[in-house]
Amino acid sequence: MEVDQLQRSFLEYSRLLFHEGFLDGQFSQLQLLQDESNPDFVFEVVSLFFEDSERLLNDLTIALDQQNVDFKKIDAHVHQLKGSSSSIGAQRVKNVCIAFRNFCDEQNVEGCLRCLQQVKQEYLLVKTKLEAQLRLEQQIVAAGGAIPMLNEFC
Amino acid sequence: MVVYLAGKMVIGSSKKVVADPIEEVRRICALVVDDDPLVRRIHGMLLARYGLETEAAENGKEAIDLFLSGKTFDLVLMDMEMPVMDGLQATQRLRGMGVSSMIVGVTARGLEAEKEAFMATGLDACCVKPLNAEAVISVLDELAKKLL
Numbered sequence: 241m242e243v244d245q246l247q248r249s250f251l252e253y254s255r256l257l258f259h260e261g262f263l264d265g266q267f268s269q270l271q272l273l274q275d276e277s278n279p280d281f282v283f284e285v286v287s288l289f290f291e292d293s294e295r296l297l298n299d300l301t302i303a304l305d306q307q308n309v310d311f312k313k314i315d316a317h318v319h320q321l322k323g324s325s326s327s328i329g330a331q332r333v334k335n336v337c338i339a340f341r342n343f344c345d346e347q348n349v350e351g352c353l354r355c356l357q358q359v360k361q362e363y364l365l366v367k368t369k370l371e372a373q374l375r376l377e378q379q380i381v382a383a384g385g386a387i388p389m390l391n392e393f394c
Numbered sequence: 395m396v397v398y399l400a401g402k403m404v405i406g407s408s409k410k411v412v413a414d415p416i417e418e419v420r421r422i423c424a425l426v427v428d429d430d431p432l433v434r435r436i437h438g439m440l441l442a443r444y445g446l447e448t449e450a451a452e453n454g455k456e457a458i459d460l461f462l463s464g465k466t467f468d469l470v471l472m473d474m475e476m477p478v479m480d481g482l483q484a485t486q487r488l489r490g491m492g493v494s495s496m497i498v499g500v501t502a503r504g505l506e507a508e509k510e511a512f513m514a515t516g517l518d519a520c521c522v523k524p525l526n527a528e529a530v531i532s533v534l535d536e537l538a539k540k541l542l
Contacts, residue, residue, distance in 0.1 A: 265526075266524055266526070269524075269526050269527065270436065272527070273436075273439050273440065273443060278439065281439060284435070285432060285435055285436060288431055288432040288435060289432055292430070292431070292432055319475065319502065320429075320430060322502060323430050323432075323433060323502050323523070324430060324432050324433075326502065326523070326524055327430070327432050327433050327436055327523070327524040328432065
């Protein structure tokens, strides 16, 4: 595929991700930090986000499965997940975390369980989409092109 | 004297005229204190983009240990909520030790009462995370005034 065709696909795909609320302006900020001396910066931080999130979702599943639910521990995990998702610009994951923390404050187990399902869903969705976007980036670079900037979506 | 060389903040001596001003300058040093490795990476990268030399600590106690080991930093980005020692305790301890570095609190929550409590421990400023380029420039402008 031609480089400009790949670049157009990348821009169109990215536009959709911003329009559907999967990503926000913070993601564009990360892309702006990537340069020749740090060509894999976005890949690196996205990978850190995946590692962080999977660990936290696992911890949350275990914590909510206990006989006596420790809401303080759950709140701490959700706080971390909110922080990570916010840092990467994963807006929909962040928004579920906000609701999740409210249910923790209320010590509402049912509400927390619903939020856990929702946050897992949103995480899997954004993970799939970020992986697809990174693949498009890799194809552009392999074809000798430059990755288009996303700052118009901020 | 704080100058910008090739867009980067450095401190230079105003007392000596030198042929090559780069010999007389040192780069601004910053410490990023946050328990989240993702945030440490992003904030470290943001500061490095403006020419700062950066180090990182995972919690308040690590930050204090760095200062106790003799290290100095012009700027500290201090997360509020961290295990072992949080940002409020760490800031209070650092000020108690006589540390005069610019300390900027960073919090995920925007609640005014929490920010005020954090500020009261001795911060120079408090920002909501994640930081963006605009926030960093604002912090660096304040740092430049402090260093002059």
